[in-house]
Amino acid sequence: MSENIRTVENATCTFCGCVCDDMILTVDMDEHRITKAKNACILGRAWFAEHTPGEGPPAFIDGRPVSVDEAVEEASRVLVEARCPITYGLSDTTCEAQRQAVAITDIVRGNIDTTTSVCHGPSGLAFQGVGESTMTLGEVKNRADLVIYWGGNPAESHPRHFGRYAVTAKGMFTPNGKKDRYVVLVDVRRTPSAPVASLFVQLKPGKDFEVLWALRALVKGRRIDPSIEEETGVSLETLTDLVERMKNCRYGVLFFGMGLTMTRGRHFNSGALLALASDLNEFTHFVAKPVRGHGNVTGADNVVSWQTGYPFGVNFNRGFPRFNPGEFTTVDMLSRGDADAAMIIASDPASNFPKAAIEHMKRIPVISLDTKETETSRLAHVAFRTATYGINTGGTVYRMDDVPITLRPAFESPFPSDLVILTAIRKRVQELAAKAQPTHLAGLAQGTRTQLSV
Numbered sequence: 001m002s003e004n005i006r007t008v009e010n011a012t013c014t015f016c017g018c019v020c021d022d023m024i025l026t027v028d029m030d031e032h033r034i035t036k037a038k039n040a041c042i043l044g045r046a047w048f049a050e051h052t053p054g055e056g057p058p059a060f061i062d063g064r065p066v067s068v069d070e071a072v073e074e075a076s077r078v079l080v081e082a083r084c085p086i087t088y089g090l091s092d093t094t095c096e097a098q099r100q101a102v103a104i105t106d107i108v109r110g111n112i113d114t115t116t117s118v119c120h121g122p123s124g125l126a127f128q129g130v131g132e133s134t135m136t137l138g139e140v141k142n143r144a145d146l147v148i149y150w151g152g153n154p155a156e157s158h159p160r161h162f163g164r165y166a167v168t169a170k171g172m173f174t175p176n177g178k179k180d181r182y183v184v185l186v187d188v189r190r191t192p193s194a195p196v197a198s199l200f201v202q203l204k205p206g207k208d209f210e211v212l213w214a215l216r217a218l219v220k221g222r223r224i225d226p227s228i229e230e231e232t233g234v235s236l237e238t239l240t241d242l243v244e245r246m247k248n249c250r251y252g253v254l255f256f257g258m259g260l261t262m263t264r265g266r267h268f269n270s271g272a273l274l275a276l277a278s279d280l281n282e283f284t285h286f287v288a289k290p291v292r293g294h295g296n297v298t299g300a301d302n303v304v305s306w307q308t309g310y311p312f313g314v315n316f317n318r319g320f321p322r323f324n325p326g327e328f329t330t331v332d333m334l335s336r337g338d339a340d341a342a343m344i345i346a347s348d349p350a351s352n353f354p355k356a357a358i359e360h361m362k363r364i365p366v367i368s369l370d371t372k373e374t375e376t377s378r379l380a381h382v383a384f385r386t387a388t389y390g391i392n393t394g395g396t397v398y399r400m401d402d403v404p405i406t407l408r409p410a411f412e413s414p415f416p417s418d419l420v421i422l423t424a425i426r427k428r429v430q431e432l433a434a435k436a437q438p439t440h441l442a443g444l445a446q447g448t449r450t451q452l453s454v
């Protein structure tokens, strides 16, 4: 180790939606490496340890190394000439970069979508349909005496969720941590999170909606037939006890994961859970929150919402934003063959999308921005190599409870940030759109919404 060591206090881990901002990083400034990440969990430690600055060209066109300027020019040309360009990804970059991506999509009358559409998209629909009784994780830490996890396994996906926010964390009105809380885990199988729970409720796969609706009925004093157990795997006695605990707690919280949102029922499941939390406010204070995966997926929802009115799956083809999941979500746009160009930011859909969508990506010009080589960057027409947010760049990210957090970078990268590249593309796209004025871009030179967006 060199002697040129720097310590970065209160740095932020952007690996998962917990966005822990109490990291103490030891940075070897000669080797450009983080040698120690105090307070990080096992996932966070790996995230920091694996990050090295990298080397090689910052951009490629069809696999040929080029300058960033050349790549920006080509990417801008592709986006302006396309009739239905799509933008996708965005959950692992800063809000500032996300804002530029919305503006670009707006100028070229494209389609913008984020990884929310393949994780908590159903919750996004449910929020709009049902509403949200919400909170911050700080409130949970200080006040919650009943914590229910539904369809998630935070012990493995968000290792500090228990200790920092919701289970063993000691707060103002929960000075004894876990001893002051009753913790319930609802899932279809026993996971490594189960040992932390005071009560584990195992339901049959695909029966979340039925159980949630039965709980709502019991909260409202309706009668439920004991045959509910045959249908759902959960006895009436267990449900009745749980409802009593819910109604009589001081501050209850329902955390829900993809085990709820991506199984049979989808947005009906999320909606039922949000409605249950609202119902319980007749008796006590009850809140609900999705446990989000990527470091800034919550920021993506916020930025796309505040600029378009909708959280994901937004289409600008008609010159104004339209929201229609199933039509304007990326898997559908690609699988149907609607998109004729794609800009993918900090995501790798070529490694995990359905085959039809990946096959279509191979037929159209793809622009990729990523910190590393991926399946998507390998098939891209224009590929940018970028700096890592939170480690190399500052900016803003949103924790899963919609609290914005400022990043403190550890060391500089030889590669530009997403923000730098997207700002350059946005400026060039604006110039090209003003010159070209093709039918589908007519009127956009004035940049109606764009001037609001950036």
Ligand code: SF4
Residues within 6 Å of the ligand: 013, 014, 015, 016, 017, 018, 019, 020, 039, 040, 041, 042, 043, 044, 045, 158, 159, 160, 161
């Ligand atoms: S819980 Fe998530 S944000 Fe916190 S240190 Fe672990 S990986 Fe990073």
